[in-house]
Amino acid sequence: MTIYVVPCGVSLLDALEDPASKRRPPRWKAKPFGDRRDDWTGKTLLASGHEHRIDDDQVIGSWTESGLADPMLCEWTSMVSAETHTLAKRTGLPMEPVAALRAVLDRNDRVVLLASDTGKGITAALCVAFVITGGDVRRMHFISTPSSEAEVATFAGRLHPRKVTVVRVTGLGPSDGGLRTAVAGIGRVLRCVYDLQERLEIHLTGGFKATLLHTLAMSEVVHSLSPATKTEGPNGGGPIDWTTAWYLFDDEDASPVQIGLRRFSTGSINNMRAELSAAARKKLPDRSCAFENIAWEVQGTEAVLNDFGVGYLAVLGPKDHRTNDGAP
Structure with a gap:
């Protein structure tokens, strides 16, 4: 199908x-x-x-x-x-x-x-x-x-x-x-x-x-x-x-x-979810910043998602609901 x-x-x-x-x-x-x-x-x-x-x-x-x-x-x-x-x-x-x-x-x-x-x-x-x-x-x-x-x-x-x-x-x-x-x-x-x-x-x-x-x-x-x-x-x-x-x-x-x-590799997907989930909460990521200026950017002291980041996170979800693993 x-x-x-x-x-x-x-x-x-x-x-x-x-x-x-x-x-x-x-x-x-x-x-x-x-x-x-x-x-x-x-x-x-x-x-x-x-x-x-x-x-x-x-x-x-x-x-x-x-x-x-x-x-x-x-x-x-x-x-x-x-x-x-x-x-x-x-x-x-x-x-x-x-x-x-x-x-x-x-x-x-x-x-x-x-x-x-x-x-x-x-x-x-x-x-x-x-x-x-x-x-x-x-x-x-x-x-x-x-x-x-x-x-x-x-x-x-x-x-x-x-x-x-x-x-x-x-x-x-x-x-x-x-x-x-x-x-x-x-x-x-x-x-x-x-x-x-x-x-x-x-x-x-x-x-x-x-x-x-x-x-x-x-x-x-x-x-x-x-x-x-x-x-x-x-x-x-x-x-x-x-x-x-x-x-x-x-x-x-x-x-x-x-x-x-x-x-994207599994590691990149995990980093993407972690970074974008943090940016969605206006927080700077704790570890990886691989998607900075690609899916999110820094404005002042906060991280902000751009339109691509909003879309990526919508596809991924705030956590991996298929394995119940939360974002790192």
């Missing part, structure tokens, strides 16, 4: 709304959703600066009732976005791309789409999920990133096999707060999918460009925690990479290219 983590951008909506696009279903008009998309996001999803947005468990139903779950979305015969193209190519299924998208869920895989915390971003991700499921909203799920360590424990259980889960990355949008909340949320998602102990593919072909470098860096931490290889298949099969990352050139006929992930 494989978990696909896919940062999701808005190129699908752009393709739909561009009258010159050759990739749109032939019966779609220049503005296929009319005013429905703006009405839905403005009145229900992101009203009053998120203060009155609907609960996560109501998003799919509300989106469907709004008419945005249009069956014509499933009429595409080519890949209209980097997210669907890369996923279709990486399924390894010997069939046409659209058919491969629909079949991937039948083999107990999980697809996790990371959406920005914006109306357009969430709408695009829901449309991508709708395309992948072939219009079966029963195979779609919507949740937000864990906002605390307490939520991490239950989050992995909500990433269901045979479903596409759209994850709203809380804080990922235009704001004065920067990327810390969003990066921490992505890091916690990566930790949860790692905890499921299944083959993990992280696709870096779409999504909010500002966080792609952070996501790649956090992927290297997950890769470092994972075994170098995993044996699968009948009679043990052959070795495969447990955690991989992929990107796609801007070419409809191109195949995804694997990104070579660096691997």
Whole structure:
């Protein structure tokens, strides 16, 4: 079984709304959703600066009732976005791309789409999920990133096999707060999918460009925690990479290219957790300072995490919960 983590951008909506696009279903008009998309996001999803947005468990139903779950979305015969193209190519299924998208869920895989915390971003991700499921909203799920360590424990259980889960990355949008909340949320998602102990593919072909470098860096931490290889298949099969990352050139006929992930040693991981845990408490590390100015820095007499450090620590957790060993 494989978990696909896919940062999701808005190129699908752009393709739909561009009258010159050759990739749109032939019966779609220049503005296929009319005013429905703006009405839905403005009145229900992101009203009053998120203060009155609907609960996560109501998003799919509300989106469907709004008419945005249009069956014509499933009429595409080519890949209209980097997210669907890369996923279709990486399924390894010997069939046409659209058919491969629909079949991937039948083999107990999980697809996790990371959406920005914006109306357009969430709408695009829901449309991508709708395309992948072939219009079966029963195979779609919507949740937000864990906002605390307490939520991490239950989050992995909500990433269901045979479903596409759209994850709203809380804080990922235009704001004065920067990327810390969003990066921490992505890091916690990566930790949860790692905890499921299944083959993990992280696709870096779409999504909010500002966080792609952070996501790649956090992927290297997950890769470092994972075994170098995993044996699968009948009679043990052959070795495969447990955690991989992929990107796609801007070419409809191109195949995804694997990104070579660096691997931190066990000692480096232990030092990283110790340093970052101390910095999170505004304390200077007692021993190692290997990640100073990489993941944290000194401000006055205190240590302060930067955005990369926030993400690293979100992946690692304040202690190694897999062995119950506390940070040194």
